[in-house]
Amino acid sequence: MLRERIQASNYSFLDKLRSIDYLLILLIIAIGSISVFAIYSTEGGKFSFYTKNHIIRLSVFFSLFLLLSFVRVSTWYKNAYLFYFVGLLLLITVLFFGISASGAKRWINLYFLNLQPSELMKIAVIICFARYYHRIQSSDIQSYKFLIQPIILLIIPCYLVIQQPDLGTSILIAGSGIAIIWLAGLNIKYFVYSGLLLLVSLPFAISILKPYQKSRILTFFNPDRDPLGAGYQIIQSKIAIGSGGFFGKGYLKGTQSYLEFLPEKHTDFIFTLFSEEFGFLGSIILLLLYILLIYRIINVGLVSRSFFAKLYCFGFATAIFLYVFVNIAMVLGMLPIVGAPLPIMSYGGSSLLSIMLGLSIVMSCKIYNQEQISAY
Amino acid sequence: MLNRGRNIEKGRVITRRMFILAAAKILLFAGISSRLYNLQISDREKYEILSDKNRIREWKTPPQRGIIVDNFNKVLASNDRVFQLHLILDEINDFDVTIFKIKNIIGLDQFEIKKLYKKKERLKPWDTLVVSDNLTWEQFSKINLYLHELEGAKPVLSTSRFYPYANDLVHIVGYVGDASPKDLEKPEIKENFVPGLKVGKYGIENSQEKMLIGNYGIKRYEVNASGKRISQIDYIKERQGNKVNLTIDIEIQKYAQELLKGKAGSICAMDIYTGEVVAMASSPTYDPNKFTHGINQKDWQEIRNNPLKPLINKSIAGLYSPGSTFKPLVALAALEYGILDPNKTIRCKGHKHPYELYGVKYHCWKKEGHGYMKLRNAIKQSCDIYFYEMARLLGVDRLSIIAKRYGLGTNVLGDLYNDEKKGLVPDTKWKKRALEQSWYLGETVINGIGQGYIQTTPLQLCLMTAQIANGGYKIKPHIIKDDSINYKDILNKIKLDQSNFPLHERNYLDDINVEYYQRMYHKKSNINFVLDAMFGSTNEQYGTSYKSRYDDPKYQFAGKTGTSQVRRITDLDRELDLDTDQIEYKKRDHALYVAFAPYKDPRYAISVIIEHGGSGSKAAAPLASKLIKRIIDRHKLREQFNNGNTSLA
Incomplete structure (x- = not known):
């Protein structure tokens, strides 16, 4: 029977349905529902623009997720580089034809959606690297020849995204890429050395930052430096979260948000609003949902046979972790404000699309977990 | 086979690395959780306050x-x-x-x-x-x-x-x-x-x-x-x-203010038992309504530049020599200390033969002299010569004990008005301390007629008169109504004090503190003597305020005139003997008058001062006379009203 299943063509539809990770789907639905309630609250309990849009996007992208889950994992494998280069092409398009908002040029107008290619790039880098390391023998991984390629593949999109400028997404892309390089088994010394190098070059790096980025970093170290300017967001965010207490102020009763003290409350600061209204208890539950989500993704990797699937799942799990961690740490004042959405929760089509896309690949890994992918 | 072994090795590496990563993730999530704990549980109160500060204004x-x-x-x-x-x-x-x-x-x-x-x-x-x-x-x-x-x-x-x-x-x-x-x-x-x-x-x-x-x-x-x-x-x-x-009666206040119209001066009226200030007028005056919305420059300059100084509350911040209004107190002091027999006769021989002490001459105000005077007559006709001699015998220190006891030299209304003046009751110690000079007997002599260093406010003179008129009892002057102070209680207290008379073991000739509503005199007969002399001054022929008297016993009052010099009188002035209106305003004497009414069973004391008004009998006494009538006319009303109030309380 095992023999039979190795051949993909032998997967019956029932088999596929049976191997779907229903807990994962449940988690996505749970977080998705919470996000609808949270977005509804940002509009002061009115069912209008943001809530409507968010529900439509959630349903469309969730359906897309279910549909794409049945795409063979080998198909993803085959098209991994294509995916990467399409992403790169879109990033270059943004550079020339992108539309700007509040001083940043990040979006391509697709009429039904303002696509943010940098969000897609987050997934593209993971697939691309998973495929890259799938092929490479563990003995070759340490050689410079095979190290230089992924570094170049990583630096190009990061540079393009920084140019938009979007430091947050760029860091997340770099983080996901580095995570896969790590998973593939690159010697620890490289990480230590490059870490030290980064530390040494930090003053130089800061000097080439844009003034607003610099002020964000300075503000991070001392939010009271400019309480009504650069420090305003983080001060108000901390006030909102702190005043929530253990049980929170109650749904739709977050004064910081409905009295408009909270900036960007439906995007980057959605966690702040949630935490103000649902308190420590709600925040921990939401955090647990994310941990479960990450656990399920890792689990899929563990039961997958192919290195591609393993690398992809572990890499994507780490990426999700990074998004969640950077976003929450940011609104809690533990990291500078860099602009990173909270997966699924934050309002934003591209971010949701890329997460759903990523999750559908995970699901496809699960459904086709016994599929052997030969090195092409 | 080799390939397979390598693959197994690679799989192990990936899984191992994944677990290391997972450990790091758990650590970082723990970090977030502890941060959440800090914000939402440890520091909750701080952020709640900040949040309220945000949203509540x-x-x-x-x-x-x-x-x-x-x-x-x-x-x-x-x-x-x-x-x-x-x-x-x-x-x-x-x-x-x-x-x-x-x-x-x-x-x-x-x-x-x-x-x-x-x-x-x-x-x-x-x-x-x-x-x-x-x-x-x-x-x-x-x-x-x-x-x-x-x-x-x-x-x-x-x-x-x-x-x-x-x-x-x-x-x-x-x-x-x-x-x-x-x-x-x-x-x-x-x-x-x-x-x-x-x-x-x-x-x-x-x-x-x-x-x-x-x-x-x-x-x-x-x-x-x-x-x-x-x-x-x-x-x-x-x-x-x-x-x-307030204890003020606005009708009397208005009338007092009207009497002072066009003049600079003050009128004070006080209940001699309760110490309630019934009127305290000061002239000229100004409109306080102008200050409410900020006074304009023109009005302000007008008030400020008025030579009669409307901004000064003359009743409590105006300092004057009491002049002859001080004489009843000098006489009282002399009698209390037994300085002289009131029947002692002193001859006032007029300007040609003035009183002399160590070669300095002291004149009586009356050019032709009063002739032979006894004490009662000397008060009644305000003979200076008699008082010069009496003051000399009494001495300034003993006079100052009595003067201070009867209310001079201290604030009458406590700290109610920040501009109230204390005035000055001089004695030898004061002069040593303040001027670093020793006292001259000549200064005692002029002190005896209320001139020299002595300085009083009109309200002090009113209080002094009140405390003599009530039989020599200390009262508590006040302008803010105090329901615990009423006439009947005070009368009872005074009666009690009188019946306990033999029990008093204090020497009233020493510089002692006296409680409210207790006697201040040494011998009651001395008080009565002074009151009788003041009656004479107003109600008997040759009395200085005889012209202002009422014959109706209802209004009949007793008083003492005063004319206080604002400068030294020279021999030339005496020779010229000018009428008041012939003298430059600034150099004219202040006219003073103190009185109590009604003479039988008195209830009110009054003091009048007209700055540069000339003689007390001409300028001040008539105003007092008019006001006394008004006060007595309203007395019944006041009594009824106050009794009604206390019975309600």
Whole structure:
């Protein structure tokens, strides 16, 4: 029977349905529902623009997720580089034809959606690297020849995204890429050395930052430096979260948000609003949902046979972790404000699309977990 | 096979690395959780306060000032309706345009507009700017007519201090004005202040601030991030200040003020038992209502530059030599110490043969002299020679003990008025200390007729007269009604004091402290002697105020005139012997008069001072006579009213 299943063509539809990770789907639905309630609250309990849009996007992208889950994992494998280069092409398009908002040029107008290619790039880098390391023998991984390629593949999109400028997404892309390089088994010394190098070059790096980025970093170290300017967001965010207490102020009763003290409350600061209204208890539950989500993704990797699937799942799990961690740490004042959405929760089509896309690949890994992918 | 082994190895590496990563993730999530714990559980209170500070903004609402009433509950200081124009700054899009429109409607001048811009700069964007705190009805109705064109403009009906008796009471009640930085240091103002609130600047308004100011209200609004009010959360109503009840009878006060019209001077009237100040007039006077909304430059200069000094409250801040009004007290002191037999005769021989001491000559005021005088006659006709000799024998230190005991040399009203003067009762120690000189006997001699170093306020003279008239009992003068002090109780206390007479073991000739409503005299007969002599002075021929007397025993009073010199009288002056109106105003004598009434069973003491009025008998006594009649006419009413009040209490 095992023999039979190795051949993909032998997967019956029932088999596929049976191997779907229903807990994962449940988690996505749970977080998705919470996000609808949270977005509804940002509009002061009115069912209008943001809530409507968010529900439509959630349903469309969730359906897309279910549909794409049945795409063979080998198909993803085959098209991994294509995916990467399409992403790169879109990033270059943004550079020339992108539309700007509040001083940043990040979006391509697709009429039904303002696509943010940098969000897609987050997934593209993971697939691309998973495929890259799938092929490479563990003995070759340490050689410079095979190290230089992924570094170049990583630096190009990061540079393009920084140019938009979007430091947050760029860091997340770099983080996901580095995570896969790590998973593939690159010697620890490289990480230590490059870490030290980064530390040494930090003053130089800061000097080439844009003034607003610099002020964000300075503000991070001392939010009271400019309480009504650069420090305003983080001060108000901390006030909102702190005043929530253990049980929170109650749904739709977050004064910081409905009295408009909270900036960007439906995007980057959605966690702040949630935490103000649902308190420590709600925040921990939401955090647990994310941990479960990450656990399920890792689990899929563990039961997958192919290195591609393993690398992809572990890499994507780490990426999700990074998004969640950077976003929450940011609104809690533990990291500078860099602009990173909270997966699924934050309002934003591209971010949701890329997460759903990523999750559908995970699901496809699960459904086709016994599929052997030969090195092409 | 080799390939397979490598693959297994690779799989192991990936899994191992994944677990290391997972451990790191758990660590970082733990970090986030502990941060959440810190913010939401450990520091919850701090952030809750900050959150409330964000969303709740308070507006203080000004309290109404307590009213001030006279003895009969007539309102002396009230809160009048005024029309004001306020601008709510956060409702205005273009401040310049709004101000321009307002300027055209109510007619502001360039200076006022500049002031408004300056005021606005000091305010926060959600504050209220008071454009005018006292619009005329015309301006107010015009604003209401154009209101739809004026964004943020709010016509407000408010209240401001009003003094219905304007000029008649300013020296007692005082006035209000904008709070100065110094005012704001006072705790009672600091605790209750709301921007724009008027505070007491002088008089009762100032010293009774704690009673009058009230407590502000608080309106708490929930506001959004741009400061816009969303909803009212809380309204703690403001509390009006307490009523202050004065002992003044506004009718008598008004009359006293009328009597002083055109003159500089003071009239004080006091209940000789309760110590209630019935009237305390000072002239000239000014209108306190002008200060409420800030006095204009012209009015202020007019008040300031008036040579008769309206700003000085002459009843308590004017210092005068008591002149002959001091004589009853000198006589009392001499009798108490047994200096001389009242039947001792001294001859007053006129200007040709003045009193002489160590080669210095001391004249009597009467050119032709009084002839042979006994003490009663010397008081009655105010013979200086008799008093020179008596003072010499008495000595200044013993005189000062008695003078101080009867109320001279200290504040009469305590700390009620910050400008009340103590005056001066000189003695040898004082001169040593203050002037570092020893006392000359000649100074004692002129002290005996109330000249020299001695300085008194009119209210002190009134108190002195009252305490002699009530039989020599110490009273507690006051101007703010005190329900615990009433006539009947005091009379009982005095009776008790008299019946305990033999029990007094104190030597009343020593410099001792006397409690309220206890006797101050050594021998009662001495008090009676002085009172009788003062009766003679007013009601017998040759008495100095004989012309001002009433024969009707209801109004019959006893008094003592005084003419106090403002400069040294030279021999040339004596030779010229000019009439008062022939002398330059500034050099004319002050005219004084003290009296008590009615003579039988007296209840009131009065003092009158007319600055540079000439002789006391001509300028001061007639005014006292008129006022005494008015006071006695109103006595029954006052008694009934006060008794009614106490029985109610």
